[in-house]
Amino acid sequence: MGEDNRPPSLDDLGNRLRAAREHREADSQHKGTLSSGPPGMSGLGWAVRVGVEMVSALIVGVGVGLGLDWWLDTKPWFLVVFFLLGSGAAMLNVWRAAMGYGLAVGYPKQGDSEDEQEKATHGKVAGTSGGADSNGNSADKESER
Amino acid sequence: MASPLQQFEIHPIVPIHIGGIDLSITNSALWMGISVATASVFLAFGARRRALVPGRWQVMAEMSYEFIANMLRDNVGDAGRRFFPYIFTLFMFILFGNLLGLVPGAFTYTSHIAVTLALAMTVFVAVTIVGIVKHGLHFFTFFVPSGVPALMMPLMIPIEIISYLSRPVSLSIRLFANMMAGHTMMKVFAGFVVPLGAATFGIGGLAPIAMDVALTGFELLVAFLQAYVFTVLTCLYLNDALHLH
Numbered sequence: 001m002g003e004d005n006r007p008p009s010l011d012d013l014g015n016r017l018r019a020a021r022e023h024r025e026a027d028s029q030h031k032g033t034l035s036s037g038p039p040g041m042s043g044l045g046w047a048v049r050v051g052v053e054m055v056s057a058l059i060v061g062v063g064v065g066l067g068l069d070w071w072l073d074t075k076p077w078f079l080v081v082f083f084l085l086g087s088g089a090a091m092l093n094v095w096r097a098a099m100g101y102g103l104a105v106g107y108p109k110q111g112d113s114e115d116e117q118e119k120a121t122h123g124k125v126a127g128t129s130g131g132a133d134s135n136g137n138s139a140d141k142e143s144e145r
Numbered sequence: 146m147a148s149p150l151q152q153f154e155i156h157p158i159v160p161i162h163i164g165g166i167d168l169s170i171t172n173s174a175l176w177m178g179i180s181v182a183t184a185s186v187f188l189a190f191g192a193r194r195r196a197l198v199p200g201r202w203q204v205m206a207e208m209s210y211e212f213i214a215n216m217l218r219d220n221v222g223d224a225g226r227r228f229f230p231y232i233f234t235l236f237m238f239i240l241f242g243n244l245l246g247l248v249p250g251a252f253t254y255t256s257h258i259a260v261t262l263a264l265a266m267t268v269f270v271a272v273t274i275v276g277i278v279k280h281g282l283h284f285f286t287f288f289v290p291s292g293v294p295a296l297m298m299p300l301m302i303p304i305e306i307i308s309y310l311s312r313p314v315s316l317s318i319r320l321f322a323n324m325m326a327g328h329t330m331m332k333v334f335a336g337f338v339v340p341l342g343a344a345t346f347g348i349g350g351l352a353p354i355a356m357d358v359a360l361t362g363f364e365l366l367v368a369f370l371q372a373y374v375f376t377v378l379t380c381l382y383l384n385d386a387l388h389l390h
Contacts, residue, residue, distance in 0.1 A: 052322070056315035061307050082307075088300070089307035093315075 053093040061086015149332035153256055153325065172252045173260070180241035180254075188237075209237070213376065220380035224387050231271075232383075235264065236376040243324060243368030247361065255371075256324040258317060265317035268379050276386030287389055316378055323371050327364045331357055 065082030069075055157169035191206025199207060213233045217225045225232075239255055246253025254260045276284045288305040289298070334353045342350025 048322075052315050052319050053311075056318055057307060057311040059314050060311045064307070064310075085300075085303050086307055088304040089311060092304055092308050093311065 049097060050094050053097055054090040057090035057093050058083075058086045061089060147336075149329045149336060152252075152328060152332060155257075173254045173257065176245060176252045176254050177238075177242070177260075180238065180245050183245065184237040184241045216377060217380055220377065221384045221387065225380065225383060228383060232376060232379060235268070235379060236372055239264070239320070239375055240369065240372035243372055244365075246324065246328070247364055247368065253324055253328055255320055256328055258321045261317035261321040262313070264375075265313035265320075268316070268382065269313035272379075272382045272386045275383065276389070279387060280389060284386075284389065287385070312378075312382060316375065320371050320375050323367055327360070327367055331360050331364065334360065 061082045061084075062079065065079035065086075068078035068082070072078070155171045155173050157167075157171050158175055159170040161168040161170065188206050188209075191202050194200065194203055196203060210233070213236055214229065217229055217232055221228070242253065242255040242260075245251050246255065276287070288302050288309065290301050290305060293301050334356045337353040338350045338357075341353060342348075
């Protein structure tokens with residue numbers, strides 16, 4: 001009895017697996033086309049991500065400024081300049097994250113040699129759907145926080 | 146009630162002082178050793194049988210290997226193969242640190258900025274050296290954004306450099322903040338169990354316990370996730386250095 005049932009049930013399972021896989025692929029493609037915000041990122045995860053990017057650039061900017069002031073004895077000036085530059089870098093980091101160059105920090109080269117163009121898009125793909133091919137929803141996982 | 150931050154205190158287990166330098170084996174160092182030993186045993190025993198049809202243990206060891214190997218191939222390409230041992234070690238060290246930190250009474254060394262910043266700085270310095278060795282002075286064109294008017298260059302290049310220097314900072318803060326926040330949260334909820342339970346004949350204590358159970362599952366996810374994020378970012382930085390965009 002169990003023997004008879006097995007082949008059809010396996011076929012059925014195969015069909016269901018295929019359907020689920022197609023559904024998921026379509027889903028991820030749909031997510032991938034969204035230009036605003038990375039795919040499948042929760043609001044809190046996105047906030048933490050952006051916060052860390054901003055704060056770290058500001059830490060570096062202020063740190064460099066204070067260090068140069070301490071070294072050259074020019075009390076507030078380098079701090080002011082590098083605070084502003086750090087703010088700029090923070091915005092740049094956030095912009096990259098938001099545009100989905102995301103984890104690949106490198107600038108997308110435009111109008112460069114084709115090789116570099118390709119590398120830039122490669123980096124971008126790797127950044128947004130990073131390793132998604134290898135283990136399914138890794139992009140979602142990484143964007144959780 | 147103990148402070149929720151007490152779990153992060155470092156105290157020496159075997160005090161060693163050489164020439165005025167404190168080289169004591171602390172609880173942090175102890176758990177680093179334990180996690181390295183656990184990871185080694187995990188992989189060594191997983192590779193012991195080498196069965197064609199792998200058992201559970203071998204499958205887990207092979208999965209962790211393939212996970213990093215695929216990550217490296219997808220993000221860096223063929224040139225990244227030489228760096229596999231380092232990336233894999235990094236991943237296992239962080240992953241086991243995160244996971245073993247969830248054992249009650251264990252110490253989570255990845256919740257300390259000293260540890261994560263050291264790891265991130267190693268990655269940062271290594272990646273920069275790899276880039277300079279591979280490209281020579283051409284590496285520094287990395288900081289010159291293309292398609293920007295020459296007038297803007299004095300502004301854009303420092304910003305690019307600061308953005309580059311902020312990589313190890315954001316890398317280390319992300320890992321340490323996630324681990325510390327999660328463990329603090331668990332302790333805070335655990336701290337409510339006894340006072341609430343005492344006030345309501347034990348019934349009120351169930352809610353924070355349920356919360357802690359849910360948080361434990363969540364922390365397990367975060368442990369994997371943060372190890373993954375740290376490693377994938379290392380791969381992407383490596384890719385940048387090897388290919389310059």
